[in-house]
Amino acid sequence: ETLEDALLELAELNESGVTEAILTPHYIRNVFENNRKSCNDTFNLLKLKLTEQNLNIKIHQGNEIYLDNNIWEDIKQNNLQLADTDYILIETGFSGFPDNLSYILTQLTRKGYKPILAHPERYDEIVNNNDIAEDLISRNVYLQMNVGSFLGYYGIQVQRTALQLLKRKLVHFLGSDTHCNREYYFFSEALKTIAHHTDDDFIKLITIINPRKLLNNQPIEYINN
Template sequence: MLNFFSKKNKVTDISWLGVDIHSHILPGIDDGSPDLATSLRFVKSLQELGFDQLIATPHIYQELYPNTKDTIVSAKDLLQQEMDKANVSLKLSAGAEYMVDQDFKMDGPLCTLDQKHLLIEMSYLSESPGISQTIFDIEIKGYQPVLAHPERYTFYFRDKSRLKRFKEKGCLFQLNLLSILGYYGKDVKQLAEALLKDKMYDLAGTDMHHDKHLSVLTDGIQSGRLYDLLGRYGFKNQEIFGSILV
């Protein structure tokens, strides 16, 4: 009888998060979806899992993916047209995930998540030189920085103190859902758990690039495991981004 009730009460969708603020689902402009057909399939799959809004965030990384506002808007519009043809009602908008390196600049129109929040990342191997100053500069420009997947940066595995200083400076943190499912390995999962325990995260996202990501994510959601791990945490995805006009 206990097993019957526990299965019945499992939450097997992700409507509790609702808005995915980090994904690589736009067609053919970075290391995510390679084409329009794949992008449409990803969107449909994410909608079936319970998302009602997606903010696509292709890389802007001059060395590998030198995207601009124009390339991103163009890819987003192509996907939106296909969604309209397929009667997909999910809301789609686009920002970007900026690599903070020597090429990062704020001298043109920025691809924000919602006109205010700017998603940034670093190399997984070493902290970006001057990252504290960059966070400050972003805020001076009137934006709020969002650090993507802090749990994945190997240089913070043994020392979280610098992450705490970023939080004190007003930087928001975004968790990759796959991190807590163990997809990136034990060390990443452990740091994610520690940051969750310390209430360091503000937001969560799929960071979905390809079918393997989608498969692990689907299993984690439909099994109820992801809700058990994160569903009561209180992420602010819907609070901050749920009213974006598309």
């Protein structure tokens, strides 16, 4: 992805109503070790270009962290948190959670981190059993769903799971997960679908209130009533 691609994506996000975004390149140990230091020059250049083009969107640094044994050591050493907060965006393999997932999550929370699981609706375990999402929340894990999931971009099963989790209010944030596929993150279009399956107060919670609390490093309720 080039700088021009990133600017175009951010411009389209802004047109969809997004005013702040956390950029989360992958961090996979020994594969994609993007971190604050290695991305800082590019991030600052992108901020400068946004100002030059008068785009009204503020960006923050973060990472999408692939869970691994002792990953908390990498988080601390490389500053992989979201926007310098205690919140971290995490993911694992789609076809199966690691056997020691519970242990890793416990260690992360004990060390003061607040994990947010990316795209829960895409994991086979949750597709087959929505209750696992509720169990993760009970373990102090937040859930962030892809807007593209509501539009069917990852298939009918994922779309069905996303809507089921939404109806049960088992979601705390929305994300783009663009990977340079701009059709995946028409927030305004996704919100129309979301509005058919939940109430306005909950939409405000997951699009405005919770993101603002995250950026301010404030506590967020795990259970959405």
